[in-house]
Amino acid sequence: GNSVTQMEGPVTLSEEAFLTINCTYTATGYPSLFWYVQYPGEGLQLLLKATKADDKGSNKGFEATYRKETTSFHLEKGSVQVSDSAVYFCALWSSNYKLTFGKGTLLTVNP
Amino acid sequence: DTGVSQDPRHKITKRGQNVTFRCDPISEHNRLYWYRQTLGQGPEFLTYFQNEAQLEKSRLLSDRFSAERPKGSFSTLEIQRTEQGDSAMYLCASSTAGGGGTVGLNEQFFGPGTRLTVL
Numbered sequence: 234g235n236s237v238t239q240m241e242g243p244v245t246l247s248e249e250a251f252l253t254i255n256c257t258y259t260a261t262g263y264p265s266l267f268w269y270v271q272y273p274g275e276g277l278q279l280l281l282k283a284t285k286a287d288d289k290g291s292n293k294g295f296e297a298t299y300r301k302e303t304t305s306f307h308l309e310k311g312s313v314q315v316s317d318s319a320v321y322f323c324a325l326w327s328s329n330y331k332l333t334f335g336k337g338t339l340l341t342v343n344p
Numbered sequence: 345d346t347g348v349s350q351d352p353r354h355k356i357t358k359r360g361q362n363v364t365f366r367c368d369p370i371s372e373h374n375r376l377y378w379y380r381q382t383l384g385q386g387p388e389f390l391t392y393f394q395n396e397a398q399l400e401k402s403r404l405l406s407d408r409f410s411a412e413r414p415k416g417s418f419s420t421l422e423i424q425r426t427e428q429g430d431s432a433m434y435l436c437a438s439s440t441a442g443g444g445g446t447v448g449l450n451e452q453f454f455g456p457g458t459r460l461t462v463l
Contacts, residue, residue, distance in 0.1 A: 237386070269454075276348070277387070277435070277454035322386050330400060331377065332452060334386030 235260045239323045239335035246313055246342050254308040254338045256297075256323035264325040266290075266299050266306040267332070271320045280308075280321070313342045348455035350436050356461045357426055364422045365458045369438030376419050377452060378411055379435040380404065387435050393419060394441065426462045433457040 240255040258264065268280040268290070281290030286301035295310045306323060323335040349368045357363050369376050374395050379387035390409070392400045395416040405411075408426075413419040423430055437452040 274456075276456045277437075279451050279453075282451075324386070330375075330392050331389035331402075332379075332387070333389070336384065336386050 235264065235325055235327055235333040237323050237325055237333055237335035239321075240338050242337070243339040243341060246340070248315055248342055248344050249312045250342075252308070252310040252313045252317075252340070254321055254323075254340070256306045256308065256335060258304050258306065258323075258325050260304075260325055260327055260333075262327055264327045266297070267324040267326065268295070268297055268306070268308050269322040269324055269334070271322065271337075273319070277322065313340070315342045315344050318342045348436055348438050348453050350434075350455040350458050352458055353456060354459045354461075356463065358463050359426060359428060361426055362422065362424045363426055363460060364420055365434055365436075365460075367419045367421070367436030367438075367455060369418070369436070370453055371417075372440065373438035373453070374416065374441055375439045375450075375452075376413055377437040377439075378419070378421055379437065381433040381435055381457070382431075390421075423460075426460075428462045431460055431462045433459050 236259045238257050265284045267282045269277045270280045271277050281292040283290040283299035289298045297306050297308045318341050320337045320339050322337045324332045351366045376393045378390040381387040391411050393413040396413050408424045411421045435457045436455045439450045439452045
């Protein structure tokens with residue numbers, strides 16, 4: 234079955250530091266890949282997505298590239314801000330209408 | 345319309361009681377999903393509706409769980425004879441239906457969730 238493995242947290246960074254959160258997946262076929270973010274007290278929000286190999290999703294300074302050869306979709310940001318503090322979830326969608334999520338990574342950015 | 349809403353936001357109940365949660369999707373969305381999120385885990389799929397039809401149910405959805413979407417608009421999730429293991433955040437999401445090669449890929453918009461605590 235489908236599964237997503239993402240970097241264990243929590244991750245604590247200083248403002249303007251570089252961020253990487255690793256995500257790898259196992260899936261049949263050709264899944265689409267997503268990063269969702271959950272800010273404190275709020276619902277999950279789609280951050281970015283990629284639908285095929287070598288696609289790069291980007292939004293709000295975050296980027297992730299769909300790497301089929303390594304089955305990965307690592308999230309990166311060059312300079313994090315305090316407002317980026319949240320829980321980040323990697324997820325995949327295959328052909329059965331449901332999203333399969335990783336366990337989430339808590340990011341805390343200190344000023 | 346400001347998004348997906350869920351009610352209540354928090355529910356504390358005693359073991360053995362029944363509870364019901366409500367989800368109001370974005371008005372033009374014909375797909376509605378329920379997920380469950382336990383502490384330290386990502387959301388896990390429970391069930392999915394297209395309009396009023398329940399098209400898929402996870403094996404996580406035991407006989408004590410039932411979901412309805414009677415008029416293809418709001419949905420309810422009922423848990424009968426609650427157990428402590430049912431304590432979790434219950435998330436609802438909605439989306440439009442895609443077409444062609446992107447069927448099912450349309451973004452799922454999530455509500456804030458209902459946090460259930462079973463004592």
